[in-house]
Amino acid sequence: MAPRSPKPLPIPPAEQPGTPDESGGLLTIDLAAITANWNTLRHRAAPAECAAVVKADAYGCGLVQVGTALANAGATTFFVANLGEGRQLRAFLPRATIYVLNGVYPGTAPAFAAANLRPVINTLTELAEWDAHVAATDWRGGAALHVDTGMNRLGLSPDEAAAIASRIRSEDHGISLLMSHLACAEMPDHSLTRRQVKLFRDLRLLYRGIPASLANSSGIFLPDTSPLDIVRPGAALYGSNPTPGQPNPMQPVVTLQGRILQIRQLTRGDSVGYGATFTARGPVRIAVVAVGYGDGYARSACGEAGRPAEVIVEGHRCPLLGRISMDMLTVDISALPEGVARRGGMATLIGDGIDVDELAARTGTIGYEILTRLGRRHHRIWREAAPETETRTAAATTAA
Numbered sequence: 001m002a003p004r005s006p007k008p009l010p011i012p013p014a015e016q017p018g019t020p021d022e023s024g025g026l027l028t029i030d031l032a033a034i035t036a037n038w039n040t041l042r043h044r045a046a047p048a049e050c051a052a053v054v055k056a057d058a059y060g061c062g063l064v065q066v067g068t069a070l071a072n073a074g075a076t077t078f079f080v081a082n083l084g085e086g087r088q089l090r091a092f093l094p095r096a097t098i099y100v101l102n103g104v105y106p107g108t109a110p111a112f113a114a115a116n117l118r119p120v121i122n123t124l125t126e127l128a129e130w131d132a133h134v135a136a137t138d139w140r141g142g143a144a145l146h147v148d149t150g151m152n153r154l155g156l157s158p159d160e161a162a163a164i165a166s167r168i169r170s171e172d173h174g175i176s177l178l179m180s181h182l183a184c185a186e187m188p189d190h191s192l193t194r195r196q197v198k199l200f201r202d203l204r205l206l207y208r209g210i211p212a213s214l215a216n217s218s219g220i221f222l223p224d225t226s227p228l229d230i231v232r233p234g235a236a237l238y239g240s241n242p243t244p245g246q247p248n249p250m251q252p253v254v255t256l257q258g259r260i261l262q263i264r265q266l267t268r269g270d271s272v273g274y275g276a277t278f279t280a281r282g283p284v285r286i287a288v289v290a291v292g293y294g295d296g297y298a299r300s301a302c303g304e305a306g307r308p309a310e311v312i313v314e315g316h317r318c319p320l321l322g323r324i325s326m327d328m329l330t331v332d333i334s335a336l337p338e339g340v341a342r343r344g345g346m347a348t349l350i351g352d353g354i355d356v357d358e359l360a361a362r363t364g365t366i367g368y369e370i371l372t373r374l375g376r377r378h379h380r381i382w383r384e385a386a387p388e389t390e391t392r393t394a395a396a397t398t399a400a
């Protein structure tokens, strides 16, 4: 672990779709909670190094903001999915080690070197392409070798990896990491997890001297598994529970609030929204909230196939009702005293006890998808240590 950089880097601002007052959705990302989560994972994984997976815009939480906050906390190794993400992060973190999980696309090896990014090499063909570049340019920026131990997605087969091990160790290919990925890490008793761990441990012996990495968020919590040299948490950093079915050891990170556009009183027989899927059987009061599926709020949250998701209005949990539109959703606030909910107020869609995993369960998906779909129309606020140091990146910065 590199020593904390003496002077913290400022959290970079971002382009915003409007000011907070102008926006239908307000998304608050608690960078202090992300840092706390990283520290929790780091302590749990020690003496392994704790990297940070920041692909997909840091799971919707802001690549360069999260990357900078974690670098300030001491993180030195980052994983992204694509070259472009790596380049974006590199612009803010000149010294970080950045691995690109999807590897070398044809012809892109020089771009990796140019931005000092490390590809995760997933096939022998990629290795050959990378080797050719390394040989031709003397570039020694490092690369990871990914071995498929049972996911059947990316990676060399264990046989391929075993066959080239001595060559990798004796010649200088610049391989700086041996990694594999668990398919069922959140299911500790799954036979595939045990098989993957065993296979990877055996392979690792052939690659002695090269750091090894296997665990994602849930992998860090597997019993009886040493986390090896580097762990690669993503989802847990952003508050999703790495131990489903058990208490969540992570702090919540994301708060999503939606603006109340109007309050409406329904009488018996009135229907609401597209398809008229809800019809009032008596008096019902609803709030119309300015967040819809066009903001990444899943249309399936309206509960046509199960229980609808809930939203917090003035401290009360209220169920959605009717269909979710592109730009708004409707909430049954009949349980609230009249006059409490008002136009211009904010309803909480994520946060205050509604976590991403709960919303995911109500919408038939996983916390990962809830996070990575967080809409681009929300005004984003990155909260650092204390509320007064919030980075409000509204008009201050630019639409560059």
Ligand SMILES: *Cc1c(COP(=O)(O)O)cnc(C)c1O
Binding pocket: 053, 055, 101, 180, 181, 215, 216, 217, 218, 232, 233, 234, 235, 236
């Ligand atoms: C996305 C990803 C991770 C992070 O997984 P989480 O479950 O989000 O912790 C780690 N390793 C690889 C190869 C990945 O693709």
